Amino acid sequence: MTRMFRWLIPHPFLTLLLAIVWILLQNEFSAGMAVFGVILGVLIPLGSSVWWPDRPTRFHMGKMLRYSLIVMWDIVVANVQVAWVVLTVPNSKLTPAWIVIPLDLVSPEAITLLAGTITLTPGTVSADLSDEGHSLLVHVLHTDDPDGVRDDIKTRYEARLKEIFA
Structure with missing residues (x-):
């Protein structure tokens, strides 16, 4: 069956x-x-x-639902933050950054979800994936702490995706 x-x-x-x-x-x-x-x-x-010959063999739906709720909340918060930046920070004071995110994820589906999550969140865009799939290049609209953004993406999104696709 x-x-x-x-x-x-x-x-x-x-x-x-x-x-x-x-x-x-x-x-x-x-x-x-x-x-x-x-x-x-x-x-x-x-x-x-x-x-799709190498589709993920394990997928945790409950963890994916929690991840989806976190992402939706982050989208709402980021919309407010980007609106605040656009309305209050002059263009000459913006500090955009290119950030390389080293990846621990190996599943193409998990990497795609991470890149999509980053792009869906206002103020950030996934721009490129390295040829080997070991790092993701992300553009941030405004940040004073690029390392903090990298660490936040790794702990808030990538760690959860590792659990979902474990």
């Missing part, structure tokens, strides 16, 4: 995510649209599974 389930739904999280997104994109909820969302959620990962 498990083997057949893995064949039919190779990426359960992606299946669930696609179905939910499809349902949320509809103007009105109906049973037909929900069923169609589930069908899309099964067919798209099934059709693309050949390009």
